[in-house]
Amino acid sequence: MSEKSFQFTIEPWSVVRENKEYHTPIFNLLQRKMRLEAKDERNEGDFFVLEAPAWVNVIPITGNNEVVLVEQYRHGIEQPTLEIPGGMVDPGEKPLESIKRELIEETGYESKKWSSLGKVSSNPAIMTNYTHLYLAEDCELSTSEIPKGDEHERINVHLLDMDDFLNYVANGTIHHSIMVAAVARFMLNK
Structure with a gap:
């Protein structure tokens, strides 16, 4: 390109x-x-x-080419969603530090192989922040504890084959716009 x-x-x-x-x-x-x-x-x-503070998202892929996803309830649309892990950048953290923390907190997985997929405007019409996008490869489960998330988060972790993951993006099952932007960046970098 x-x-x-x-x-x-x-x-x-x-x-x-x-x-x-x-x-x-x-x-x-x-x-x-x-x-x-x-x-x-x-x-x-x-x-x-x-x-708003900066946000972070990651496409975490295991050594078996499975994508680690989180299912959670979203109060804005009053429905559960299937998403890649992500969150806010805490004060004093760099985006990569934040997403490594979020991946472990939300899924129990971690990776030693990280790459940036760039950043996108979260919603430039009404928001001041950017979302930093990452790819984490060869992810491994690092804890047997069930992730707790934040106080009001209830998260179910799912592993999906890459083809199923991309089909869910294509058919709208995965519809969060920032997640779709991350997938677009991922596909452009392949």
Whole structure:
């Protein structure tokens, strides 16, 4: 693939004022007064964005070419999902440290062979953060304990053959957009 870079041409907006409207443990709701000053136009408006820490996700693959997945309930859509492991980057951690921790916490698996799949904007329309994507190969179960997750997480771990995993992405069983982005990066790097 080409390393050619796209040249953006749209004018940037500037922040006139920013207020923290609401704080939660996982994000802040910010109200930003933004201004665009182009050659023939001046535009100003209020925008709301979610300020969140960086996120991490990993496609963990065992030596038997099985993908380690987590099944968990998602309160936003009020349904269970099947996903690759992931989470938030804790203060003071680097993304790779965070995803290694998350993989063990959520699945009990670990790997010594890690590679970056890059990063993606979590949702650039309304969110400030990026998600760092990784591939972990030759994953092995490192503990016989059932992963506990966070206080309100209930996780079931599943091993799927790579073909079944990719079919679940293709047919929409695995539908979390950031997970699908990780799979796209994985496929592009193959």
